[in-house]
Amino acid sequence: MAHFKEVSEQSGLHPKPVGLVLQYGTAGFRTNASQLDHIMFRMGLLATLRSKKTKATIGVMVTASHNPEEDNGVKLIDPMGEMLTSSWEGYATQLANTEQEELIPALKDIIEKEAINMSQEANVFVGKDTRSSSASLSKAVLDGVKALGGNSKDYGLVTTPQLHYMVCCQNTQGKYGEATVEGYYNKLSQAFSQLAKNASNRTDDQKHLSVDGANGIGAIKVREIESHLKRNLQLSIFNDGSRGKLNHQCGADFVKVQQKLPTGIEINPGDRCCSFDGDADRIVYYYTDSQGDFHLLDGDKIATLISTFLKELLNEACLDLKIAVVQTAYANGSSTYYLENTMNVIVKCTKTGVKHLHHAAQEFDVGVYFEANGHGTVLFSREAEEKIQQLASDTNIIDERKKAALLLQNTINIINQTVGDAISDMLLIEAILAIKGMTVQQWDTIYSDLPNRQLKVKVSDRRVIETTDAERRAVTPAGLQDAIDGLVKKYRQARSFVRPSGTEDVVRVYAEAETQESADALAHEVSLAVYSLAGGVGDEPKPLN
Numbered sequence: 001m002a003h004f005k006e007v008s009e010q011s012g013l014h015p016k017p018v019g020l021v022l023q024y025g026t027a028g029f030r031t032n033a034s035q036l037d038h039i040m041f042r043m044g045l046l047a048t049l050r051s052k053k054t055k056a057t058i059g060v061m062v063t064a065s066h067n068p069e070e071d072n073g074v075k076l077i078d079p080m081g082e083m084l085t086s087s088w089e090g091y092a093t094q095l096a097n098t099e100q101e102e103l104i105p106a107l108k109d110i111i112e113k114e115a116i117n118m119s120q121e122a123n124v125f126v127g128k129d130t131r132s133s134s135a136s137l138s139k140a141v142l143d144g145v146k147a148l149g150g151n152s153k154d155y156g157l158v159t160t161p162q163l164h165y166m167v168c169c170q171n172t173q174g175k176y177g178e179a180t181v182e183g184y185y186n187k188l189s190q191a192f193s194q195l196a197k198n199a200s201n202r203t204d205d206q207k208h209l210s211v212d213g214a215n216g217i218g219a220i221k222v223r224e225i226e227s228h229l230k231r232n233l234q235l236s237i238f239n240d241g242s243r244g245k246l247n248h249q250c251g252a253d254f255v256k257v258q259q260k261l262p263t264g265i266e267i268n269p270g271d272r273c274c275s276f277d278g279d280a281d282r283i284v285y286y287y288t289d290s291q292g293d294f295h296l297l298d299g300d301k302i303a304t305l306i307s308t309f310l311k312e313l314l315n316e317a318c319l320d321l322k323i324a325v326v327q328t329a330y331a332n333g334s335s336t337y338y339l340e341n342t343m344n345v346i347v348k349c350t351k352t353g354v355k356h357l358h359h360a361a362q363e364f365d366v367g368v369y370f371e372a373n374g375h376g377t378v379l380f381s382r383e384a385e386e387k388i389q390q391l392a393s394d395t396n397i398i399d400e401r402k403k404a405a406l407l408l409q410n411t412i413n414i415i416n417q418t419v420g421d422a423i424s425d426m427l428l429i430e431a432i433l434a435i436k437g438m439t440v441q442q443w444d445t446i447y448s449d450l451p452n453r454q455l456k457v458k459v460s461d462r463r464v465i466e467t468t469d470a471e472r473r474a475v476t477p478a479g480l481q482d483a484i485d486g487l488v489k490k491y492r493q494a495r496s497f498v499r500p501s502g503t504e505d506v507v508r509v510y511a512e513a514e515t516q517e518s519a520d521a522l523a524h525e526v527s528l529a530v531y532s533l534a535g536g537v538g539d540e541p542k543p544l545n
Protein backbone atom coordinates (compact mmCIF):
# COMPACT_ATOMS: atom_id res chain seq x y z
CA MET A 1 0.00 0.00 0.00
CA ALA A 2 0.93 3.61 -0.53
CA HIS A 3 4.00 4.94 1.27
CA PHE A 4 4.92 1.84 3.25
CA LYS A 5 7.89 1.18 0.96
CA GLU A 6 9.03 4.76 1.50
CA VAL A 7 8.60 4.41 5.28
CA SER A 8 10.54 1.19 5.27
CA GLU A 9 13.45 2.72 3.33
CA GLN A 10 13.50 5.94 5.29
CA SER A 11 13.29 4.23 8.66
CA GLY A 12 16.59 2.57 7.83
CA LEU A 13 18.13 6.05 7.96
CA HIS A 14 16.71 6.50 11.47
CA PRO A 15 17.52 3.11 12.98
CA LYS A 16 16.38 2.07 16.41
CA PRO A 17 19.14 0.91 18.77
CA VAL A 18 18.21 -2.76 19.29
CA GLY A 19 16.62 -3.44 22.66
CA LEU A 20 16.14 0.22 23.64
CA VAL A 21 12.80 0.73 25.41
CA LEU A 22 11.32 4.16 26.14
CA GLN A 23 7.94 5.26 27.49
CA TYR A 24 5.68 8.15 26.48
CA GLY A 25 5.77 9.70 29.95
CA THR A 26 4.27 12.69 31.78
CA ALA A 27 5.42 14.97 28.97
CA GLY A 28 6.18 12.75 25.99
CA PHE A 29 9.52 11.00 25.40
CA ARG A 30 12.53 12.42 27.14
CA THR A 31 16.06 11.09 27.45
CA ASN A 32 19.63 11.66 26.26
CA ALA A 33 19.47 13.18 22.77
CA SER A 34 21.70 10.48 21.28
CA GLN A 35 18.90 7.90 21.76
CA LEU A 36 16.12 9.82 20.10
CA ASP A 37 16.60 9.94 16.33
CA HIS A 38 14.36 6.91 15.61
CA ILE A 39 11.78 8.18 18.13
CA MET A 40 11.54 11.47 16.25
CA PHE A 41 11.12 9.79 12.86
CA ARG A 42 8.44 7.53 14.29
CA MET A 43 6.63 10.40 16.01
CA GLY A 44 6.55 12.06 12.59
CA LEU A 45 4.77 8.93 11.38
CA LEU A 46 2.39 8.87 14.34
CA ALA A 47 1.55 12.57 14.02
CA THR A 48 0.69 11.95 10.36
CA LEU A 49 -1.66 9.13 11.34
CA ARG A 50 -3.19 11.25 14.08
CA SER A 51 -3.75 14.04 11.57
CA LYS A 52 -5.47 11.68 9.15
CA LYS A 53 -7.59 10.30 11.98
CA THR A 54 -8.69 13.69 13.32
CA LYS A 55 -8.76 15.38 9.89
CA ALA A 56 -6.90 18.24 11.54
CA THR A 57 -3.40 19.67 11.92
CA ILE A 58 -1.26 18.04 14.62
CA GLY A 59 1.82 19.53 16.32
CA VAL A 60 5.16 17.96 17.15
CA MET A 61 7.45 19.85 19.52
CA VAL A 62 11.07 18.84 19.92
CA THR A 63 12.19 19.83 23.42
CA ALA A 64 13.20 18.43 26.78
CA SER A 65 11.97 21.49 28.66
CA HIS A 66 13.85 21.86 31.98
CA ASN A 67 16.13 18.83 31.48
CA PRO A 68 19.86 19.39 30.90
CA GLU A 69 21.11 20.47 27.46
CA GLU A 70 22.32 16.91 26.60
CA ASP A 71 18.76 15.58 26.80
CA ASN A 72 15.98 16.06 24.33
CA GLY A 73 12.42 14.94 23.90
CA VAL A 74 9.23 15.20 21.91
CA LYS A 75 5.61 16.05 22.69
CA LEU A 76 2.63 15.67 20.37
CA ILE A 77 -0.10 18.30 20.20
CA ASP A 78 -3.74 17.46 19.46
CA PRO A 79 -6.09 19.55 17.25
CA MET A 80 -7.31 22.11 19.79
CA GLY A 81 -3.76 22.72 20.98
CA GLU A 82 -4.07 20.35 23.92
CA MET A 83 -1.70 17.49 24.73
CA LEU A 84 -2.01 14.23 22.80
CA THR A 85 -5.03 12.28 24.02
CA SER A 86 -3.99 9.59 26.49
CA SER A 87 -5.60 6.86 24.38
CA TRP A 88 -2.86 7.44 21.76
CA GLU A 89 0.04 7.49 24.21
CA GLY A 90 0.05 3.69 24.05
CA TYR A 91 0.51 3.81 20.27
CA ALA A 92 3.38 6.24 20.73
CA THR A 93 5.09 3.84 23.14
CA GLN A 94 4.42 0.86 20.83
CA LEU A 95 5.86 2.60 17.77
CA ALA A 96 8.84 3.84 19.73
CA ASN A 97 9.80 0.39 20.95
CA THR A 98 9.08 -1.72 17.87
CA GLU A 99 12.23 -3.23 16.39
CA GLN A 100 13.07 -2.09 12.88
CA GLU A 101 11.60 -5.03 10.96
CA GLU A 102 8.31 -4.83 12.84
CA LEU A 103 7.71 -1.16 12.14
CA ILE A 104 5.37 -1.55 9.15
CA PRO A 105 3.17 -4.17 10.85
CA ALA A 106 3.02 -1.89 13.91
CA LEU A 107 1.87 1.02 11.74
CA LYS A 108 -0.72 -1.16 10.00
CA ASP A 109 -1.99 -2.27 13.38
CA ILE A 110 -2.68 1.33 14.45
CA ILE A 111 -4.28 2.12 11.08
CA GLU A 112 -6.59 -0.84 11.45
CA LYS A 113 -7.48 -0.29 15.11
CA GLU A 114 -8.28 3.36 14.49
CA ALA A 115 -9.87 2.70 11.07
CA ILE A 116 -7.71 5.42 9.52
CA ASN A 117 -8.45 6.44 5.95
CA MET A 118 -4.97 6.59 4.42
CA SER A 119 -6.09 8.72 1.51
CA GLN A 120 -7.05 11.50 3.91
CA GLU A 121 -4.69 14.49 3.75
CA ALA A 122 -2.34 15.00 6.73
CA ASN A 123 -0.81 18.21 8.10
CA VAL A 124 1.80 18.46 10.82
CA PHE A 125 3.32 21.57 12.43
CA VAL A 126 6.83 21.10 13.84
CA GLY A 127 8.74 23.28 16.29
CA LYS A 128 11.98 23.01 18.28
CA ASP A 129 13.82 24.50 21.22
CA THR A 130 17.42 25.81 21.26
CA ARG A 131 19.23 22.57 22.20
CA SER A 132 22.12 21.72 19.89
CA SER A 133 20.46 18.37 19.09
CA SER A 134 17.09 19.89 18.22
CA ALA A 135 17.93 20.77 14.60
CA SER A 136 18.71 17.24 13.46
CA LEU A 137 15.99 15.71 15.62
CA SER A 138 13.29 17.96 14.20
CA LYS A 139 14.58 17.07 10.73
CA ALA A 140 13.94 13.41 11.64
CA VAL A 141 10.33 14.31 12.55
CA LEU A 142 9.91 16.03 9.17
CA ASP A 143 11.36 12.93 7.44
CA GLY A 144 8.75 10.78 9.19
CA VAL A 145 5.88 13.01 8.09
CA LYS A 146 7.16 13.05 4.52
CA ALA A 147 7.67 9.29 4.40
CA LEU A 148 3.95 8.74 5.12
CA GLY A 149 2.97 11.37 2.56
CA GLY A 150 1.96 14.07 5.05
CA ASN A 151 2.43 17.82 4.60
CA SER A 152 4.48 19.64 7.18
CA LYS A 153 5.21 23.16 8.22
CA ASP A 154 8.41 23.79 10.11
CA TYR A 155 8.08 26.71 12.56
CA GLY A 156 11.72 26.33 13.53
CA LEU A 157 12.62 27.84 16.90
CA VAL A 158 9.45 28.43 18.93
CA THR A 159 8.40 27.99 22.54
CA THR A 160 6.25 24.93 23.26
CA PRO A 161 3.16 27.07 23.99
CA GLN A 162 3.67 29.00 20.74
CA LEU A 163 3.42 25.76 18.78
CA HIS A 164 0.29 24.74 20.74
CA TYR A 165 -1.15 28.13 19.85
CA MET A 166 -0.39 27.71 16.11
CA VAL A 167 -2.10 24.32 16.03
CA CYS A 168 -5.22 25.73 17.70
CA CYS A 169 -5.32 28.76 15.38
CA GLN A 170 -4.97 26.55 12.32
CA ASN A 171 -7.73 24.15 13.36
CA THR A 172 -10.16 26.92 14.30
CA GLN A 173 -9.66 28.57 10.90
CA GLY A 174 -8.11 31.59 12.55
CA LYS A 175 -10.86 32.10 15.16
CA TYR A 176 -8.33 31.68 17.95
CA GLY A 177 -5.84 33.92 16.16
CA GLU A 178 -3.45 33.92 13.23
CA ALA A 179 -1.20 30.86 13.03
CA THR A 180 2.05 32.84 12.91
CA VAL A 181 4.52 33.94 15.56
CA GLU A 182 3.79 37.55 14.58
CA GLY A 183 0.03 36.87 15.00
CA TYR A 184 0.73 35.51 18.49
CA TYR A 185 2.73 38.61 19.45
CA ASN A 186 0.06 40.92 18.08
CA LYS A 187 -2.82 39.23 19.90
CA LEU A 188 -1.06 39.09 23.27
CA SER A 189 0.54 42.52 23.11
CA GLN A 190 -2.68 44.24 22.03
CA ALA A 191 -4.56 42.66 24.92
CA PHE A 192 -1.73 43.73 27.24
CA SER A 193 -1.88 47.33 26.00
CA GLN A 194 -5.64 47.42 26.56
CA LEU A 195 -5.27 46.06 30.08
CA ALA A 196 -2.39 48.42 30.87
CA LYS A 197 -4.67 51.39 30.12
CA ASN A 198 -6.50 50.51 33.34
CA ALA A 199 -3.41 51.01 35.43
CA SER A 200 -2.93 54.44 36.95
CA ASN A 201 0.28 56.32 36.18
CA ARG A 202 3.14 53.94 36.72
CA THR A 203 6.77 54.86 37.11
CA ASP A 204 9.45 53.21 35.00
CA ASP A 205 10.49 51.30 38.11
CA GLN A 206 7.03 49.85 38.45
CA LYS A 207 7.04 48.82 34.81
CA HIS A 208 10.35 47.04 35.19
CA LEU A 209 10.71 43.26 35.30
CA SER A 210 13.88 41.12 35.28
CA VAL A 211 13.53 37.91 33.29
CA ASP A 212 15.74 34.82 33.59
CA GLY A 213 15.37 33.12 30.19
CA ALA A 214 17.06 29.85 31.35
CA ASN A 215 19.46 30.32 28.40
CA GLY A 216 16.71 28.93 26.21
CA ILE A 217 14.06 29.68 23.63
CA GLY A 218 12.02 31.82 26.03
CA ALA A 219 14.77 34.44 26.15
CA ILE A 220 14.71 34.81 22.37
CA LYS A 221 10.94 34.99 22.18
CA VAL A 222 10.42 37.38 25.09
CA ARG A 223 12.86 39.75 23.41
CA GLU A 224 10.81 39.53 20.22
CA ILE A 225 7.53 40.39 21.96
CA GLU A 226 9.16 43.21 23.93
CA SER A 227 9.18 45.48 20.88
CA HIS A 228 5.40 45.04 20.56
CA LEU A 229 4.76 46.14 24.13
CA LYS A 230 5.43 49.84 23.49
CA ARG A 231 7.32 50.32 26.73
CA ASN A 232 4.27 49.38 28.80
CA LEU A 233 6.60 46.80 30.23
CA GLN A 234 10.35 47.26 30.58
CA LEU A 235 12.32 44.06 30.58
CA SER A 236 15.89 43.24 31.58
CA ILE A 237 16.63 39.82 30.14
CA PHE A 238 19.28 37.63 31.81
CA ASN A 239 20.47 34.16 30.85
CA ASP A 240 19.59 34.86 27.24
CA GLY A 241 21.74 32.04 25.88
CA SER A 242 24.58 34.26 24.69
CA ARG A 243 26.94 32.82 27.32
CA GLY A 244 25.47 30.33 29.81
CA LYS A 245 24.30 26.77 29.35
CA LEU A 246 20.60 25.87 29.01
CA ASN A 247 18.88 25.36 32.40
CA HIS A 248 22.24 25.20 34.14
CA GLN A 249 21.89 26.83 37.59
CA CYS A 250 19.02 28.86 36.19
CA GLY A 251 15.47 28.65 34.94
CA ALA A 252 12.12 28.06 36.64
CA ASP A 253 12.78 24.49 37.75
CA PHE A 254 16.12 25.35 39.36
CA VAL A 255 14.64 28.36 41.17
CA LYS A 256 11.57 26.46 42.40
CA VAL A 257 13.36 23.33 43.60
CA GLN A 258 16.48 25.04 45.01
CA GLN A 259 14.47 27.97 46.38
CA LYS A 260 17.22 30.40 45.43
CA LEU A 261 18.21 32.97 42.82
CA PRO A 262 19.46 31.72 39.47
CA THR A 263 23.05 32.49 38.60
CA GLY A 264 23.62 35.13 35.96
CA ILE A 265 20.98 37.57 37.21
CA GLU A 266 21.87 40.96 38.69
CA ILE A 267 19.12 42.44 40.82
CA ASN A 268 18.54 44.78 43.74
CA PRO A 269 16.46 44.02 46.83
CA GLY A 270 12.75 44.36 46.05
CA ASP A 271 13.16 44.01 42.26
CA ARG A 272 10.43 41.95 40.60
CA CYS A 273 11.95 38.95 38.79
CA CYS A 274 10.75 35.87 36.99
CA SER A 275 12.28 32.71 35.52
CA PHE A 276 11.12 30.69 32.52
CA ASP A 277 11.97 27.04 31.95
CA GLY A 278 13.79 25.63 28.90
CA ASP A 279 10.76 25.63 26.58
CA ALA A 280 8.95 28.58 28.20
CA ASP A 281 5.83 26.81 29.36
CA ARG A 282 6.56 27.48 33.04
CA ILE A 283 7.15 30.66 35.03
CA VAL A 284 7.88 31.51 38.66
CA TYR A 285 8.36 34.95 40.25
CA TYR A 286 10.65 36.00 43.10
CA TYR A 287 12.47 38.86 44.80
CA THR A 288 15.02 39.36 47.55
CA ASP A 289 14.36 41.56 50.59
CA SER A 290 16.65 44.09 52.22
CA GLN A 291 18.19 41.31 54.37
CA GLY A 292 19.04 39.45 51.18
CA ASP A 293 16.47 36.73 51.88
CA PHE A 294 14.94 35.06 48.85
CA HIS A 295 11.14 35.01 48.37
CA LEU A 296 9.52 32.71 45.82
CA LEU A 297 6.12 33.26 44.23
CA ASP A 298 5.40 29.91 42.63
CA GLY A 299 2.53 28.47 40.61
CA ASP A 300 0.29 28.44 43.69
CA LYS A 301 0.82 32.16 44.34
CA ILE A 302 0.25 32.82 40.64
CA ALA A 303 -3.02 30.83 40.66
CA THR A 304 -4.15 32.79 43.72
CA LEU A 305 -3.38 36.17 42.15
CA ILE A 306 -5.11 35.31 38.88
CA SER A 307 -8.17 33.70 40.44
CA THR A 308 -8.62 36.61 42.87
CA PHE A 309 -8.50 39.04 39.93
CA LEU A 310 -10.97 37.00 37.87
CA LYS A 311 -13.36 36.44 40.76
CA GLU A 312 -13.49 40.16 41.49
CA LEU A 313 -14.17 40.96 37.82
CA LEU A 314 -16.89 38.30 37.56
CA ASN A 315 -18.56 39.82 40.65
CA GLU A 316 -18.31 43.34 39.26
CA ALA A 317 -19.72 42.18 35.94
CA CYS A 318 -22.56 40.37 37.83
CA LEU A 319 -21.80 37.27 35.81
CA ASP A 320 -22.85 34.07 37.47
CA LEU A 321 -20.01 31.87 36.32
CA LYS A 322 -18.41 29.13 38.35
CA ILE A 323 -14.68 29.59 38.93
CA ALA A 324 -12.41 26.85 40.22
CA VAL A 325 -8.71 26.34 40.85
CA VAL A 326 -7.05 23.04 39.97
CA GLN A 327 -3.86 22.02 41.77
CA THR A 328 -1.77 18.90 42.40
CA ALA A 329 -0.50 17.33 45.62
CA TYR A 330 2.57 19.59 45.34
CA ALA A 331 0.45 22.70 45.97
CA ASN A 332 1.48 24.36 49.20
CA GLY A 333 -1.04 23.60 51.95
CA SER A 334 -1.35 27.32 52.73
CA SER A 335 -2.46 28.06 49.19
CA THR A 336 -5.18 25.42 49.26
CA TYR A 337 -6.35 26.67 52.66
CA TYR A 338 -6.46 30.28 51.45
CA LEU A 339 -8.31 29.44 48.23
CA GLU A 340 -10.92 27.29 49.96
CA ASN A 341 -11.46 29.22 53.15
CA THR A 342 -10.69 32.85 52.45
CA MET A 343 -11.50 33.14 48.77
CA ASN A 344 -14.22 30.52 48.85
CA VAL A 345 -13.42 29.06 45.46
CA ILE A 346 -13.71 25.41 44.51
CA VAL A 347 -10.34 23.67 44.62
CA LYS A 348 -9.67 20.38 42.85
CA CYS A 349 -6.58 18.21 43.20
CA THR A 350 -5.43 16.03 40.29
CA LYS A 351 -2.50 13.81 39.52
CA THR A 352 0.77 15.47 38.45
CA GLY A 353 1.05 16.33 34.76
CA VAL A 354 -0.59 19.15 32.91
CA LYS A 355 -2.99 16.98 30.95
CA HIS A 356 -4.72 15.98 34.19
CA LEU A 357 -5.06 19.57 35.39
CA HIS A 358 -6.21 20.75 31.98
CA HIS A 359 -9.00 18.19 31.81
CA ALA A 360 -10.19 18.98 35.32
CA ALA A 361 -10.22 22.72 34.56
CA GLN A 362 -12.39 22.14 31.49
CA GLU A 363 -15.26 21.17 33.76
CA PHE A 364 -15.81 24.71 35.03
CA ASP A 365 -16.93 28.00 33.49
CA VAL A 366 -13.58 29.46 34.46
CA GLY A 367 -10.88 26.93 35.38
CA VAL A 368 -7.57 28.26 36.68
CA TYR A 369 -4.94 25.54 36.83
CA PHE A 370 -1.34 25.70 37.97
CA GLU A 371 1.24 23.19 39.05
CA ALA A 372 3.29 24.50 41.97
CA ASN A 373 6.27 24.59 39.60
CA GLY A 374 4.63 27.36 37.57
CA HIS A 375 3.02 25.51 34.68
CA GLY A 376 -0.53 26.67 34.21
CA THR A 377 -3.16 28.75 32.50
CA VAL A 378 -6.85 29.63 32.62
CA LEU A 379 -9.62 27.97 30.61
CA PHE A 380 -12.90 29.69 29.81
CA SER A 381 -15.88 27.58 28.71
CA ARG A 382 -17.57 28.59 25.49
CA GLU A 383 -20.58 29.73 27.49
CA ALA A 384 -18.41 31.89 29.74
CA GLU A 385 -16.70 33.49 26.74
CA GLU A 386 -20.03 34.20 25.08
CA LYS A 387 -21.51 35.82 28.20
CA ILE A 388 -18.43 37.99 28.63
CA GLN A 389 -18.36 38.93 24.93
CA GLN A 390 -22.04 39.83 24.99
CA LEU A 391 -21.72 42.09 28.01
CA ALA A 392 -18.57 43.74 26.67
CA SER A 393 -20.27 44.65 23.40
CA ASP A 394 -23.62 45.68 24.92
CA THR A 395 -24.03 49.33 23.95
CA ASN A 396 -26.81 49.94 26.48
CA ILE A 397 -24.66 49.44 29.52
CA ILE A 398 -21.92 51.93 30.33
CA ASP A 399 -20.96 51.33 33.91
CA GLU A 400 -18.77 49.27 36.18
CA ARG A 401 -20.31 46.09 34.81
CA LYS A 402 -19.22 46.85 31.30
CA LYS A 403 -15.78 47.96 32.43
CA ALA A 404 -15.34 44.61 34.17
CA ALA A 405 -16.56 42.75 31.08
CA LEU A 406 -14.05 44.58 28.90
CA LEU A 407 -11.26 43.70 31.32
CA LEU A 408 -12.38 40.07 31.23
CA GLN A 409 -12.45 40.14 27.43
CA ASN A 410 -8.87 41.39 27.24
CA THR A 411 -7.86 38.88 29.89
CA ILE A 412 -9.23 36.10 27.68
CA ASN A 413 -7.18 37.45 24.78
CA ILE A 414 -3.93 37.65 26.72
CA ILE A 415 -4.21 34.06 27.94
CA ASN A 416 -2.99 31.10 25.92
CA GLN A 417 -5.76 28.65 26.71
CA THR A 418 -4.08 25.75 24.95
CA VAL A 419 -1.39 25.14 27.58
CA GLY A 420 0.69 26.90 30.27
CA ASP A 421 2.69 29.68 28.63
CA ALA A 422 5.44 31.63 30.42
CA ILE A 423 5.17 34.68 28.15
CA SER A 424 1.38 34.86 28.28
CA ASP A 425 1.31 34.21 32.05
CA MET A 426 3.98 36.88 32.55
CA LEU A 427 1.93 39.46 30.65
CA LEU A 428 -1.22 38.58 32.57
CA ILE A 429 0.54 38.78 35.95
CA GLU A 430 2.18 42.09 35.01
CA ALA A 431 -1.20 43.47 33.91
CA ILE A 432 -2.91 42.36 37.13
CA LEU A 433 -0.18 43.86 39.34
CA ALA A 434 -0.36 47.11 37.34
CA ILE A 435 -4.17 47.33 37.48
CA LYS A 436 -4.26 46.53 41.19
CA GLY A 437 -1.31 48.86 41.86
CA MET A 438 0.27 45.96 43.71
CA THR A 439 3.96 45.34 44.38
CA VAL A 440 5.47 41.87 44.30
CA GLN A 441 5.87 42.10 48.09
CA GLN A 442 2.17 42.86 48.57
CA TRP A 443 1.29 39.95 46.32
CA ASP A 444 3.57 37.73 48.40
CA THR A 445 1.73 38.57 51.63
CA ILE A 446 -1.66 37.25 50.40
CA TYR A 447 -0.72 34.10 52.33
CA SER A 448 2.51 32.64 53.74
CA ASP A 449 3.83 29.40 52.30
CA LEU A 450 4.36 26.50 54.63
CA PRO A 451 8.08 25.64 54.57
CA ASN A 452 8.57 22.65 52.30
CA ARG A 453 11.18 20.37 50.80
CA GLN A 454 11.34 18.17 47.71
CA LEU A 455 13.85 15.31 47.49
CA LYS A 456 14.60 12.49 45.08
CA VAL A 457 15.36 8.88 46.02
CA LYS A 458 16.90 6.36 43.62
CA VAL A 459 15.32 2.91 43.72
CA SER A 460 15.85 -0.11 41.49
CA ASP A 461 12.32 0.03 40.04
CA ARG A 462 10.23 3.08 40.86
CA ARG A 463 7.07 1.35 39.59
CA VAL A 464 6.89 -0.58 42.89
CA ILE A 465 5.28 2.57 44.27
CA GLU A 466 1.63 2.81 43.32
CA THR A 467 -0.45 5.71 44.53
CA THR A 468 -4.08 6.73 44.97
CA ASP A 469 -6.08 9.81 45.98
CA ALA A 470 -4.43 12.09 43.38
CA GLU A 471 -1.04 10.62 44.33
CA ARG A 472 -1.34 11.72 47.94
CA ARG A 473 -1.23 8.19 49.33
CA ALA A 474 0.95 5.18 48.47
CA VAL A 475 -0.89 1.87 48.09
CA THR A 476 2.29 -0.18 47.54
CA PRO A 477 4.83 -1.28 48.72
CA ALA A 478 3.23 -2.61 51.89
CA GLY A 479 3.99 -0.57 54.97
CA LEU A 480 5.21 2.56 53.20
CA GLN A 481 2.10 4.66 53.72
CA ASP A 482 1.87 3.60 57.38
CA ALA A 483 5.48 4.62 57.84
CA ILE A 484 4.81 8.03 56.24
CA ASP A 485 1.68 8.54 58.37
CA GLY A 486 3.70 7.77 61.50
CA LEU A 487 6.44 10.25 60.55
CA VAL A 488 4.00 13.03 59.62
CA LYS A 489 2.41 12.78 63.09
CA LYS A 490 5.69 13.84 64.68
CA TYR A 491 5.51 17.35 63.19
CA ARG A 492 3.09 20.26 63.34
CA GLN A 493 1.10 21.29 60.27
CA ALA A 494 2.87 18.51 58.42
CA ARG A 495 2.05 16.66 55.21
CA SER A 496 4.17 14.34 53.10
CA PHE A 497 3.73 12.06 50.10
CA VAL A 498 5.85 10.10 47.65
CA ARG A 499 5.34 9.18 43.99
CA PRO A 500 7.38 7.81 41.12
CA SER A 501 8.45 10.58 38.73
CA GLY A 502 7.08 10.40 35.21
CA THR A 503 10.07 12.18 33.68
CA GLU A 504 13.09 10.97 35.68
CA ASP A 505 14.14 7.61 37.04
CA VAL A 506 13.57 8.61 40.67
CA VAL A 507 10.96 8.58 43.41
CA ARG A 508 9.97 12.10 44.46
CA VAL A 509 9.47 12.91 48.13
CA TYR A 510 7.55 16.01 49.22
CA ALA A 511 7.18 17.29 52.76
CA GLU A 512 5.86 20.45 54.31
CA ALA A 513 5.65 21.49 57.95
CA GLU A 514 5.49 24.44 60.31
CA THR A 515 9.23 25.17 60.12
CA GLN A 516 11.91 24.60 57.49
CA GLU A 517 13.83 22.39 59.94
CA SER A 518 10.76 20.18 60.38
CA ALA A 519 10.06 20.04 56.63
CA ASP A 520 13.70 19.09 55.97
CA ALA A 521 13.74 16.47 58.73
CA LEU A 522 10.42 14.97 57.63
CA ALA A 523 11.50 14.83 53.96
CA HIS A 524 14.69 13.09 55.02
CA GLU A 525 12.92 10.55 57.22
CA VAL A 526 10.39 9.79 54.48
CA SER A 527 13.28 9.36 52.03
CA LEU A 528 14.78 6.78 54.36
CA ALA A 529 11.44 4.95 54.48
CA VAL A 530 11.31 4.90 50.66
CA TYR A 531 14.92 3.76 50.50
CA SER A 532 14.35 0.84 52.85
CA LEU A 533 10.83 -0.20 51.78
CA ALA A 534 10.90 0.49 48.04
CA GLY A 535 14.27 -0.91 47.01
CA GLY A 536 16.66 2.01 47.36
CA VAL A 537 19.92 1.82 45.42
CA GLY A 538 23.26 3.51 46.09
CA ASP A 539 24.01 5.32 49.34
CA GLU A 540 21.33 5.81 51.97
CA PRO A 541 19.79 9.33 51.76
CA LYS A 542 21.74 11.77 53.96
CA PRO A 543 20.19 14.46 56.16
CA LEU A 544 20.12 17.90 54.52
CA ASN A 545 22.28 19.66 57.06
Ligand SMILES: CC(=O)N[C@H]1[C@@H](OP(=O)(O)O)O[C@H](CO)[C@@H](O)[C@@H]1O
Pocket residue numbers: 026027065330352353354371373375500501502503504508
Ligand atom coordinates in the same frame (compact mmCIF):
# COMPACT_ATOMS: atom_id res chain seq x y z
C1 LIG B 1 7.08 17.75 41.00
C2 LIG B 1 7.15 18.29 39.64
O1 LIG B 1 7.40 19.47 39.45
N1 LIG B 1 6.92 17.41 38.64
C3 LIG B 1 6.96 17.80 37.23
C4 LIG B 1 7.66 16.76 36.39
O2 LIG B 1 6.94 15.55 36.48
P1 LIG B 1 7.38 14.27 37.30
O3 LIG B 1 6.37 13.23 36.90
O4 LIG B 1 7.29 14.66 38.73
O5 LIG B 1 8.79 13.99 36.90
O6 LIG B 1 7.69 17.19 35.03
C5 LIG B 1 6.39 17.32 34.46
C6 LIG B 1 6.56 17.70 33.01
O7 LIG B 1 7.20 18.91 32.85
C7 LIG B 1 5.57 18.34 35.24
O8 LIG B 1 4.28 18.40 34.71
C8 LIG B 1 5.54 17.96 36.71
O9 LIG B 1 4.89 18.91 37.47
Ligand SMILES: [Mg+2]
Pocket residue numbers: 065066277278279280281282
Ligand atom coordinates in the same frame (compact mmCIF):
# COMPACT_ATOMS: atom_id res chain seq x y z
MG1 LIG C 1 8.57 23.08 30.12
